[in-house]
Structures are given as C-alpha cells and as structure tokens.
Amino acid sequence: xxxxxxxxxxxxxxxxxxxxxxxxxxxxxxxxxxxxxxxxxxxxxxxxxxxxxxxxxxxxxxxxxxxxxxxxxxxxxxxxxxxxxxxxxxxxxxxxxxxxxxxxxxxxxxxxxxxxxxxxxxxxxxxxxxxxxxxxxxxxxxxxxxxxxxxxxxxxxxxxxxxxxxxxxxxxxxxxxxxxxxxxxxxxxxxxxxxxxxxxxxxxxxxxxxxxxxxxxxxxxxxxxxxxxxxxxxxxxxxxxxx
Amino acid sequence: xxxxxxxxxxxxxxxxxxxxxxxxxxxxxxxxxxxxxxxxxxxxxxxxxxxxxxxxxxxxxxxxxxxxxxxxxxxxxxxxxxxxxxxxxxxxxxxxxxxxxxxxxxxxxxxxxxxxxxxxxxxxxxxxxxxxxxxxxxxxxxxxxxxxxxxxxxxxxxxxxxxxxxxxxxxxxxxxxxxxxxxxxxxxxxxxxxxxxxxxxxxxxxxxxxxxxxxxxxxxxxxxxxxxxxxxxxxxxxxxxxxxxxxxxxxxxxxxxxxxxxxxxxxxxxxxxxxxxxxxxxxxxxxxxxxxxxxxxxxxxxxxxxxxxxxxxxxxxxxxxxxxxxxxxxxxxxxxxxxxxxxxxxxxxxxxxxxxxxxxxxxxxxxxxxxxxxxxxxxxxxxxxxxxxxxxxxxxxxxxxxxxxxxxxxxxxxxxxxxxxxxxxxxxxxxxxxxxxxxxxxxxxxxxxxxxxxxxxxxxxxxxxxxxxxxxxxxxxxxxxxxxxxxxxxxxxxxxxxxxxxxxxxxxxxxxxxxxxxxxxxxxxxxxxxxxxxxxxxxxxxxxxxxxxxxxxxxxxxxxxxxxxxxxxxxxxxxxxxxxxxxxxxxxxxxxxxxxxxxxxxxxxxxxxxxxxxxxxxxxxxxxxxxxxxxxxxxxxxxxxxxxxxxxxxxxxxxx
Numbered sequence: 061x062x063x064x065x066x067x068x069x070x071x072x073x074x075x076x077x078x079x080x081x082x083x084x085x086x087x088x089x090x091x092x093x094x095x096x097x098x099x100x101x102x103x104x105x106x107x108x109x110x111x112x113x114x115x116x117x118x119x120x121x122x123x124x125x126x127x128x129x130x131x132x133x134x135x136x137x138x139x140x141x142x143x144x145x146x147x148x149x150x151x152x153x154x155x156x157x158x159x160x161x162x163x164x165x166x167x168x169x170x171x172x173x174x175x176x177x178x179x180x181x182x183x184x185x186x187x188x189x190x191x192x193x194x195x196x197x198x199x200x201x202x203x204x205x206x207x208x209x210x211x212x213x214x215x216x217x218x219x220x221x222x223x224x225x226x227x228x229x230x231x232x233x234x235x236x237x238x239x240x241x242x243x244x245x246x247x248x249x250x251x252x253x254x255x256x257x258x259x260x261x262x263x264x265x266x267x268x269x270x271x272x273x274x275x276x277x278x279x280x281x282x283x284x285x286x287x288x289x290x291x292x293x294x295x296x297x298x299x300x301x302x303x
Numbered sequence: 304x305x306x307x308x309x310x311x312x313x314x315x316x317x318x319x320x321x322x323x324x325x326x327x328x329x330x331x332x333x334x335x336x337x338x339x340x341x342x343x344x345x346x347x348x349x350x351x352x353x354x355x356x357x358x359x360x361x362x363x364x365x366x367x368x369x370x371x372x373x374x375x376x377x378x379x380x381x382x383x384x385x386x387x388x389x390x391x392x393x394x395x396x397x398x399x400x401x402x403x404x405x406x407x408x409x410x411x412x413x414x415x416x417x418x419x420x421x422x423x424x425x426x427x428x429x430x431x432x433x434x435x436x437x438x439x440x441x442x443x444x445x446x447x448x449x450x451x452x453x454x455x456x457x458x459x460x461x462x463x464x465x466x467x468x469x470x471x472x473x474x475x476x477x478x479x480x481x482x483x484x485x486x487x488x489x490x491x492x493x494x495x496x497x498x499x500x501x502x503x504x505x506x507x508x509x510x511x512x513x514x515x516x517x518x519x520x521x522x523x524x525x526x527x528x529x530x531x532x533x534x535x536x537x538x539x540x541x542x543x544x545x546x547x548x549x550x551x552x553x554x555x556x557x558x559x560x561x562x563x564x565x566x567x568x569x570x571x572x573x574x575x576x577x578x579x580x581x582x583x584x585x586x587x588x589x590x591x592x593x594x595x596x597x598x599x600x601x602x603x604x605x606x607x608x609x610x611x612x613x614x615x616x617x618x619x620x621x622x623x624x625x626x627x628x629x630x631x632x633x634x635x636x637x638x639x640x641x642x643x644x645x646x647x648x649x650x651x652x653x654x655x656x657x658x659x660x661x662x663x664x665x666x667x668x669x670x671x672x673x674x675x676x677x678x679x680x681x682x683x684x685x686x687x688x689x690x691x692x693x694x695x696x697x698x699x700x701x702x703x704x705x706x707x708x709x710x711x712x713x714x715x716x717x718x719x720x721x722x723x724x725x726x727x728x729x730x731x732x733x734x735x736x737x738x739x740x741x742x743x744x745x746x747x748x749x750x751x752x753x754x755x756x757x758x759x760x761x762x763x764x765x766x767x768x769x770x771x772x773x774x775x776x777x778x779x780x781x782x783x784x785x786x787x788x789x790x791x792x793x794x795x796x797x798x799x800x801x802x803x804x805x806x807x808x809x810x811x812x813x814x815x816x817x818x819x820x821x822x823x824x825x826x827x828x829x830x831x832x833x834x835x836x837x838x839x840x841x842x843x844x845x846x847x848x849x850x851x852x853x854x855x856x857x858x859x860x861x862x863x864x865x866x867x868x869x870x871x872x873x874x875x876x877x878x879x880x881x882x883x884x885x886x887x888x889x890x891x892x893x894x895x896x897x898x899x900x901x902x903x904x905x906x907x908x909x910x911x912x913x914x915x916x917x918x919x920x921x922x923x924x925x926x927x928x929x930x931x932x933x934x935x936x937x938x939x940x941x942x943x944x945x946x947x948x949x950x951x952x953x954x955x956x957x958x959x
Binding site: 077111114116118122123124140142162163169173177186189192197209210213251 | 504768
C-alpha cells in the first residue's frame, strides 16, 4: 500500500445539546496510513479538521464494546475495523440506532445496559453468596460448565445486536439478544439458584423471548460471535415448558 | 449551584472503585461511583491473563502459600514495595478470588488427569490430582515460583469486572456515567468531595462526601505508545496532586510490558509466555536463555523488556517501517490451546495485524504498560496528609509493587485493595460527619468555572492536541525503558516549557456543553504536570531499581535510595513539583533486601541489611516451635481488618 489513498468519511453530525442544531451529513478527507483503523481516522479528523466531533473509544482493542457504530450500513466495532477493508475509500458512519443519542457518533449504551441488567437481575441469586466462608475452599465446578459459562459471558455490551434487531424497532420494550444472552448465562450457572418459573417471569412474554421474530440480525452482527441463535432457541424451548 | 451528597464518593468505576463502593454499601453507607463511561468498559476489562492468588490447587501450584507469594512480590518490586502492604495483600488474595467465585466469575477449573503443556519449549505431560478436580486452576506467569495466576480462559479482567459491576447493580449502587472529577474540594488537610463536570451537558456539579476515593487507574497515556486504554490519562492522580497537600508516590516507576504488538501497542498477554510461548529475534533465534538462563522468557517484566531492548540494540531486531521489533512465537502451543485460552490474542492478531498466530509469529516490542506510582497512601488507603482522601488500584501508590509489578498482581491488587481499603473507607464514614460548607464548595466551584470560561473566551493560543503530542513524544524518547541524566534533564526542561505553554490553551470550538476539545483542554495541563513528576523523579533517582533503569547508575543503591519519592505541587505557579523522600525502614522488613537473581548482582547494600538479617535469624532461633503464621507475626506484625484475618484453606494442606 505504497500509493496513499485519500479516504472520504461521511459522518452524521448532530449535537442535541446545541439549540437549533439539525442532523446533517458531513464529509471529511483523510490520508490513509498503513494499518489505519477507524479509531485512528476519527482521531485524525478530530485533531486536524473538527475538534467538536463526538465519538467513544476506550480500549481501542476490540474488548470494551464502547465504539460500536454503523459502518457502511452494518453495525460493528470501529476500533478494529481497518480502513483497507473498503476498496473504494468511501466510509459512511452513523450512530448506533436503538439508543439515546449523545451527539454525532456517541450513543448512551450505558443507560440501556444498566436497565437491561436490572431487568434480568444480572447477578447470582443465592441467599448464601454473601455469607460464604472466604477462608474455605471454593465450591467446585465442572471445568466444562465453567468454560460454557465463559462462552456466554464474552458479551461486551456493545449494542450491535440491539441495533440490528428488527423486533426492537417494532417493540420498544423488547429485551433483545444482549438480555437473552445474559439470562442464558445465569440459567446455565449452577451457582444461580433461580428456577425456570422465575426466569419465565422475566422473559416469558412478547417483550421477552416469545417476541423474537427470529430474523437474527443479532447472530449476524455480534462482533464476539456469540451463539445468539442457539441460546434464543434454547431459552424459548425451556420457557415453553414452564406451564 | 448543584450539589450532590453521599457518604463515599468513588471516582472511577473499574474493579477497585466498584469493590470499594460495594464494601461501603454493605456496611450501610451510601456510595456513588463516578465514571467517564459505563463501568463495564473500564480498563480493568483489558486484563487478559489472570489474577495471582496462592490457592495451590493445580499440581504446578502445589506448595504455594502466602509466604511464597509474598517473596515473589517483594523480589519483583526490587525491594521497593511496602512490605506491610504486600503482606496484607498476599494474605487476602485467596479470599478475594473466592468471593468473586461466589459472585459469579467463571474461573477456569482444574481438570483431573493428564494434560499436555509446553514448558521451556518442550511438550510435557502433567497430571492433575483427582481431589483437585473442579477447584480454581492457575497458569504460569513471569517472576513467580509457582503457577499461581488464576484465570478465566483469556478474559479474566472482563469476567471479574462484569461480576463486580453486576454485584454493584444488585446492591443498587448508582454509577454516574460520563462524569469527570476535575478538582478535589478540601480545606485544612481534609477532603470534602470533588467538583465534577458532566461530559454531556457541561454542567459543573459539586459532589460532597465524607470519604472520597480516587480509583481512576494509571497514567499510561503520558506516553505516545502504551497498552493502556485511551482514558488512562492519570486525571485522578493529577487532581490529588493539584491539592498541593496530597503527594504522589514513586511516579518515576513505570512498567514496560515485553509483548505489545507493533505498531499500535495493543497488549498480548503474559499468558502467551506463561503457557510456553517464546521470544525470537530476526534470525528466529531464541535469545532469552542467553541473558537469563534461569527464568528465560518468564523473568520479571522489567528484566525481559530490558533484555529485549538490549538485543534489539545489538542489531538483532526485525526491521520494520515502525522501527525494530522482535517476534513472539506461540505457534508451538497449537490451535486448540490458542483458540481456547488465548483467543483474545488471536482476535487481536487477526484484526490489527492480519496474521494468524497459530501459524505466524507476532511482531512485539516492549511498551508502556503499568503505573506503579500514584496517589501515595497509608496501608489503610488514606492519603498520609489529607484526611478523607483515599485511593486504590493502579491510581494508588499503596505500594505493594514498588518498582516493578508482577504479572497477575494488578487485577489482584484492585480487588484486594478494594476489600481492605473499602473497610477503612466505611470506618471513616462511620466516624466522621458530612461537612457541608457552601462557602467552601462555592470557592472551588467558582475557581473551576473561571478556568473553563477563560479557556472558552481566549481568542488565540496553544492547541491542546499539539501539546499532548509533544509531551507524549518527550516521554517516549527521554523517559523510557533505559534512562540517563542527559535525556532526563532535557525532558525536565522541555516539559517545563510545555507546562508554561499549557497555560495559554485556546479552543477552536467554543461551547461549554459536550465538547471533546474542551475535555482535552482541561486534561492536558494536568497530564503535563504528571509527566513532570515522572521525569523529574526519574532524573533525581540516581540508581536502577526494578523498572527504573539508569544507564549511568546501573546498580541498585540501597544505601542511598531505599526510599520512596513523594511529589507535591504546592505552589500553583511553580514550574516543577516539590520532591521529598520517605525512607523504607530495613529494620522492620520481613524480607531484608537481597538479590532478585537476574544478571549480575551489583547492589550497593544498606548498612542495616546485615543487622536485620542477623536479627531475623535470632528471632527464628529463639522461636523454634513457631509455625509459619506465628513466625510471620513475629517478623512483621501487620494490621488487617478483622474479617480478613482467617487462615486460607488449600487442598491437601488444610489450613496449614
């Protein structure tokens, strides 16, 4: 890549904090560098073209989930998206739909995810969890179960599944894949003493697992390749068995 | 004026901050956590490799206990740590891990029977005991005698942070997201909270609290290339420094991790080498055994980073357009192992380098990674000079790491310090009334408002982005792995100039609400002051200890330098921080200074060392029947909250 390209970034600009501001698309030109990611390019734009440009990056290594946005029509993590992926050098960036907009490419996933965690009660339900004798050997766990739980816990709450979910567009209170995955994680964990009846109370309706239209945008766009399809099907079956 | 009241105000929503909030809440005190972003996105999540705790369940951890962990930690610190704190830490680490187990972390477990591992480049079969099956397992890490690093595949920090934040949510602890503390409210040596800027609306809010805790992580972003998250800018350290009352400790103690990818500096975990990965040079030659025949690739981080740099300087680096690098070879571990236990590494290689580490070598180079220095605290976590101001985790110089931290001891510190300091924070909340002096609050509020309006109204001036770049370049070039007087004194002078220039920052985008340029303009002068503390402390410390390696003073000098650097910024108009030193008392050390066992031992000894060694021998002789617990109390009696005093059980050992 010795001949340097000029990339064109088309970015949605809107700051709801500024009275009278209206959403517009703006175009910025950036000279491509080897190994350039959208993280590097956006910082370049902020430093050299427009210091007001809002976006969120934390780890810039694909693990914290803060930088999901719509990149040329698809939700993905911007930090690990190389600009070389786009042969025509045209990159269109939009904020993730389904979340409150903070400004430009920054959305409030935190508020959504906290509400999701509270709704599915995203913690170990065990009356004795706080009276465990910390001096004694921990409770044993089958090594395979531990690995399976980790597989489901790899979610980084980036919000790609939420923005890719058609059901969520139609039904605002829909829990979405991130919530199902979280619930499935606790349903699998022998340390969580909740019964299926209790899980049913959380997801056993149209806002929950029975509302899913099985279009599976979540499966298609999860940057962590989590098994959403399998887990939704599994949860649905398990919940259907609750009377 | 908007004021929010709480018992304990925790600045920073990573593992340490959340754990303290939980401790205070469980003792019945109201806690609010301030975070720049959702807490689950904190840099704690990036810890891939693991957490050290001497559980000793895996066969390769057999015989491990608090004493062995203590020795490794003190040696690792190059005797720069506070041994009382290291003791508190090693005794509590097994409890911390077991608590997290009850709270939901899916720790990887021991599987009984044979398994193949790679040790020293060779495939070896080890056999796990039947009775250990299902207990928390551990892997090998640098600088440790036993396999002590507990892990969740390769997502240890992630699973710990998720469990911790979920616990906080269960307890109803409020995390105020997208809020940045920009100044500490204090008077007469007592802290009363912080002035906080809402990053969305730009509003300034006074958070008034009995106890205020700084848990904002490290200051890696003072360097151009670092493994740290972009938010690890040290702002929590800086606001403590700017009180003029609370000192920072050992700011010059900065760790470089041997294996970050080139050029972007993203970390590949020490687990790569712990699990058997090798370092190779441009000829494909494994060079570490030549330098460190004992621990080879698994010497302490500071040692490996220096040896790599030495080897590159000999012309053995692999040339690239980003400068020379070396190779990390994990191909010998095999696909199955990499895809399960080193998956994040694989993803990083695929996405950022376009290579498959199952088949190809990874380009790596030592890169800034960890800040041993930070807000100086007592073992209780409280500032020695400001009451009600606490700090924990990487932000603190609690000082269990001294001049070099062992891999796996950082996430361990966050949760252990969280538990211990959390109790002292709760004690402080119990013993002190909430003081609300609106006049005092107004004084700090007005000062910060004034600063921001000055920034917004200045027509022409410096760019904060440009100043930051210059600072980061100075730190990279002159305050790096190997240091010397000429470079350091130049860095100190150049940073002084930047400090002056940072008083004249002007913005292009002049709005007070959500405005990334204003955020930068508030932070950069603070970062430059921290950089000055690092560079100045490094220039004055005329010895080599742990990660602080002086080419012109290669020996560790216990005689003159067995002390902790304390930096204050007392005079707002000063050009440099004020430096004082805190002596480490050899006569109180459980483990008197000795050799770490790397390279040539050229230590200049402290006159008390021999005396203390003899004294310890006498104590041991006089108490022949004392078991290891009794002996430890004789050698180094420590204060520790009651609830963490119990002995730790281990498989096959019971409570012995």
